[in-house]
Amino acid sequence: MRDVIIAERLTKKFEDLTAVDGINFAIHEGECFGFLGPNGAGKTTTIRMIQCVSPVTSGKLKVLDMDVNKDQRRIKALLGVAPQEDNLDPDFTVFRNLMVHARYFGIDKTVAENKARELLEFMQLTEKSDVLIPKISGGMKRRLVMARALINDPKLLILDEPTTGLDPQARHLIWDKINELKKKGVTVIITTHYMDEAQQLCDRLVIMEKGKILVEGKPQDLIESQVGRGIVEVVNPEQGVEEALRSNGWALEKGSDRIFVYTNDRRSVREKILKDLPSANVIARDATLEDVFLRLTGRGLKE
Amino acid sequence: MSILRNISLRSLAVWSRNKDVFFLTWKTNFLPPFLEPILYLLAMGFGFGVLVNVLPAPYEKFSYVQFLGPGLIAISAMYGAFFECTYGSFVRMHYQKTFDAIVATPISMEEVITGEILWGATKSVINGTIVTLVIFAFGLATLPGVLFIPFIALLAGLAFAAIAMIFTALVPNIDSFNYPFFLLITPMFLFSGTFFPLTVLPVAAQDVALAFPLTHVATMMRDFSLGTYSYADLWGCIYLIAITAVAFYAAIYLMKRRLVN
Numbered sequence: 058m059r060d061v062i063i064a065e066r067l068t069k070k071f072e073d074l075t076a077v078d079g080i081n082f083a084i085h086e087g088e089c090f091g092f093l094g095p096n097g098a099g100k101t102t103t104i105r106m107i108q109c110v111s112p113v114t115s116g117k118l119k120v121l122d123m124d125v126n127k128d129q130r131r132i133k134a135l136l137g138v139a140p141q142e143d144n145l146d147p148d149f150t151v152f153r154n155l156m157v158h159a160r161y162f163g164i165d166k167t168v169a170e171n172k173a174r175e176l177l178e179f180m181q182l183t184e185k186s187d188v189l190i191p192k193i194s195g196g197m198k199r200r201l202v203m204a205r206a207l208i209n210d211p212k213l214l215i216l217d218e219p220t221t222g223l224d225p226q227a228r229h230l231i232w233d234k235i236n237e238l239k240k241k242g243v244t245v246i247i248t249t250h251y252m253d254e255a256q257q258l259c260d261r262l263v264i265m266e267k268g269k270i271l272v273e274g275k276p277q278d279l280i281e282s283q284v285g286r287g288i289v290e291v292v293n294p295e296q297g298v299e300e301a302l303r304s305n306g307w308a309l310e311k312g313s314d315r316i317f318v319y320t321n322d323r324r325s326v327r328e329k330i331l332k333d334l335p336s337a338n339v340i341a342r343d344a345t346l347e348d349v350f351l352r353l354t355g356r357g358l359k360e
Numbered sequence: 361m362s363i364l365r366n367i368s369l370r371s372l373a374v375w376s377r378n379k380d381v382f383f384l385t386w387k388t389n390f391l392p393p394f395l396e397p398i399l400y401l402l403a404m405g406f407g408f409g410v411l412v413n414v415l416p417a418p419y420e421k422f423s424y425v426q427f428l429g430p431g432l433i434a435i436s437a438m439y440g441a442f443f444e445c446t447y448g449s450f451v452r453m454h455y456q457k458t459f460d461a462i463v464a465t466p467i468s469m470e471e472v473i474t475g476e477i478l479w480g481a482t483k484s485v486i487n488g489t490i491v492t493l494v495i496f497a498f499g500l501a502t503l504p505g506v507l508f509i510p511f512i513a514l515l516a517g518l519a520f521a522a523i524a525m526i527f528t529a530l531v532p533n534i535d536s537f538n539y540p541f542f543l544l545i546t547p548m549f550l551f552s553g554t555f556f557p558l559t560v561l562p563v564a565a566q567d568v569a570l571a572f573p574l575t576h577v578a579t580m581m582r583d584f585s586l587g588t589y590s591y592a593d594l595w596g597c598i599y600l601i602a603i604t605a606v607a608f609y610a611a612i613y614l615m616k617r618r619l620v621n
Contacts, residue, residue, distance in 0.1 A: 071621065110463050111621065130466045138464040144457035148381040157380065160373045161465035209465075 059086045061213055061244050062107060066116035069102050069268075076102040078268035079116065089235065089245040091255045091262030093346075095354055098265040100248040101141065104217055107246070108138050121212060134162065137211030139202045141218045141248075145190045151201055152177065152186040155208055162209045169208070176204040180234065196227030203234065214238060216247045220254060232257060252347035264353055271353045276346050283349045284308075287323025291316045291330065292338040301333060310352060319344070319352070363612050366470040374462060374475025378448075379482070393440070393487040397432045397494045404428055404555065416559050418588050429500040430581035431554035433491045433509060434516065437581075438574050440487035441517040442545060445480035445524035446537045452476075453528065459619065473615045477521040477608065484517025485510050495585070505584035512584065516577040519600045522607035523573075529614035548574040553582075573603055 062084040069077040077099040084090045092100040105111035107120055109129035118125045120132045146154050152173055159169035177183045180200040185193055193201070199219065206214060216235070220228040235245060235258055249255055255262055256276045263273045272279055280286065285308070291298060292315045299316055302309055307326065308319040320326045327341040382389055405425030412424040419427055452458040459472050492509045495501050501509075527540045551558075551565075552574035558566050569575050576596030583589045 108464060110460075130468070133464065134466045136464070140457075140460065140464070142457055142460075144461040146377070146381075146458060146461070147456060148384065153380075157377050158461070158465065160376060161370075161462055161467050163370070163373070163466070 058088075060084065061086050061121055062246075063119045064103075064116065065118075067103070067106065067113065067118050068115045069099070069106060069111065070114045075268050077106070080263075080265075080268070080270045082263055082270065082273065084244065084246065085261075086244055087239070087242050088260040089239055089247065089258050091259035092246070092248040092265060093250075093252070093255055093262055093350060094265035096250075097267075099268040100265055101217055103265075104215055104246065104248060108136055108215060109133055134209065135212045137206035137209060137214045139199075139206040139214075139216045139219060141221070143198050143202065145198060145201060145205070147190045150187050150189055151182055151193065151197075154190065154201060155205055158205050159208050164209065172208060172210075173204075176207055179207075179237075180204040181230065196223050196230075199223060199227065199231065200234075203231065207238075211243070213244045213246065216245065218248055218250065220249070220251065228254070252345060252350055256346045264350060266354050272349070279349050280344050280346060281321075284319045284344045284352055285321045286344055287320050287326075288342055288344045288348055289318040289320060289323050289326045289330065290340040290342070291318070291334075292340065294337065298334060298337065302330070305329065317348070319348075363470060363609065363616075366468040367474050368471065370467050371471040371475040371478060373467060374472050375478045375482070377458075377462075378476070378479040382483075390490065393436055393490040394494065397429075397436065397491045400432050401425060401429065401494070401498060401500075416557050418590075419557060419582075419586075422586060425498075426500050426586060427557070427582070428555065429495040429498070430585040431578050433488050433495065433513070433585070434552070434574060434578040434581045435549055435554055436491045437484040437488040437513040437516040437577060438520050438545070438548065440484040440513075441480040441519075441521035442524045442541075444483045445476060445521040446528055446540070447534065449476050449480075449525065449528045450531070450534050450537070453619070454534070469616055469620055470612055473525060473612050474608075477518065477525055477611070480521030480524060481514055481517030484520065485513045488513030488516075501585040502587055505587050505589075508584050509581060512577065512580045515597065515600050515604075516573070519573050519604045519607065522604050522611050525611035526607055526614055529611060529618050548572045553578045573600060576600055 060083045064080060064082050066079045066081065067077055068075070068079050092103060094100050102111065106113050106118055106125060109125050109132050113125060121135055123132050125132060146157060149157060155173035155176060156169055159173065177186055180203060182197060182200055182204065185197060190198070203216070203219065220231050223231070232254070239245060247258060259276060261273070261275055263270045265271065272283065291302070294316050299309070299311065302316060302318060310317045318326055323341040327339055330337060330339050405428045409424030409428065414420060415422060415424065415427055462472050463469050489510050492501065492506060496506055527537065531537060551569050552572045553569065554574070558569050558575065561569065576599050580593050580596050583593050
């Protein structure tokens with residue numbers, strides 16, 4: 058499979074901060090690739106370099122076989138970007154927002170009109186065509202931003218936190234649409250804080266912290282390699298429980314009110330704990346990407 | 361000159377965006393430039409002007425209100441571009457994130473800034489032309505010179521838009537625009553030969569006033585309205601083009617420093 062993005066020792070330095078610190082990754086054609094990480098990890102900076110609006114400090118970055126330092130215009134013509142911050146045009150209606158954006162791409166007016174109607178239909182916004190931006194909901198704005206990102210039939214769709222702040226219905230609608238686009242062969246890059254979202258959507262992902270990539274892989278592989286298939290939680294453990302668990306040689310982590318045991322065989326771990334400590338409050342469950350994330354980046358606040 | 365390499369006709373898509381917004385609310389946009397000169401003409405021209413008996417050469421043949429009219433066109437051309445490319449551009453850049461949305465398309469940041477400056481200059485042409493029509497209706501301007509006034513307004517608009525964009529690239533917040541308005545625009549408004557001929561000032565003050573771009577705009581507007589052409593118009597034209605070129609280059613450089621990182 059062809060690589061649509063190749064980054065080698067990609068670095069971005071600001072005056073007093075290295076936001077992206079020599080990372081390597083490759084994104085394959087047609088996949089959904091996720092950038093995960095706490096705030097300030099370097100996700101958005103990486104995306105801004107891909108979309109040619111933030112100059113690369115050093116290293117190599119190729120997008121669709123073109124160099125981001127030289128071919129900005131040609132690369133940008135093939136990208137669709139839905140930014141984190143809503144930057145829709147408040148002076149225009151929903152429909153006009155798409156038309157004005159199409160004009161930036163130099164798309165012919167009648168072609169743009171048809172495309173805009175089609176996209177509003179796809180994003181379930183047809184009824185809101187003639188409504189001004191300040192009068193539509195947050196969920197509709199996100200959908201419109203996504204529709205706008207598709208106006209030029211992009212080869213590569215970049216979604217920066219596409220569902221942050223949305224209610225569950227709005228999130229699921231966005232997820233459905235991302236899956237539909239994937240089926241059509243669009244390569245999708247997303248950043249997100251939501252691990253369930255990443256687990257649902259991403260074929261492969263990286264977890265970043267402090268400008269570096271901690272791990273890369275398929276969600277399920279990462280879960281199995283980083284934490285194991287299952288988690289057993291001992292809630293509100295009494296004195297001495299941690300030592301007792303540790304004596305079994307298990308991989309443990311201590312949270313604020315519970316101890317996490319990482320295991321591939323949660324059933325027998327649970328039974329063993331209940332046998333040794335009959336009064337313990339024990340929860341056994343599947344491991345998720347959230348466990349991988351928290352194990353790698355720590356359970357304390359990042360800011 | 362790598363800055364200029366990234367500028368193409370795509371700037372016009374940015375210009376068109378601003379034009380579209382303007383014409384969505386054209387009724388409120390056209391009223392102030394139409395009413396304001398009428399108020400000034402009535403108060404300053406026909407009111408205050410009665411006290412003025414004789415103007416110094418070369419305007420000795422004209423009444424005060426005839427002298428004042430072209431000054432009002434020059435002022436409207438200055439404010440049109442300067443307001444647009446300070447407050448207007450800052451709102452689009454900072455609050456609406458419109459620039460961010462545009463540079464995610466094949467348009468470069470240089471083209472965004474160029475489009476904004478072209479639109480600012482267009483506002484000068486629109487406002488200046490409306491004021492010219494009012495003054496012409498009052499019988500205060502003569503053909504054929506008056507037909508060239510929109511072109512002078514364009515020249516003035518480009519200069520003031522580019523200067524305004526420098527401030528937009530530098531100010532920390534929108535309130536800071538009080539400084540260029542108070543320290544630059546208001547002095548020009550008053551001391552550029554707009555309300556009285558500069559020849560009544562001490563020589564040193566006249567020299568300072570000659571550095572103001574508005575002085576040259578006012579002279580050109582007046583000479584083309586009244587038919588009192590001189591070489592000063594040619595020098596003024598060259599001066600404005602030079603200021604535009606320098607300010608345009610500086611504006612793009614400073615804007616990129618602010619926004620591309």
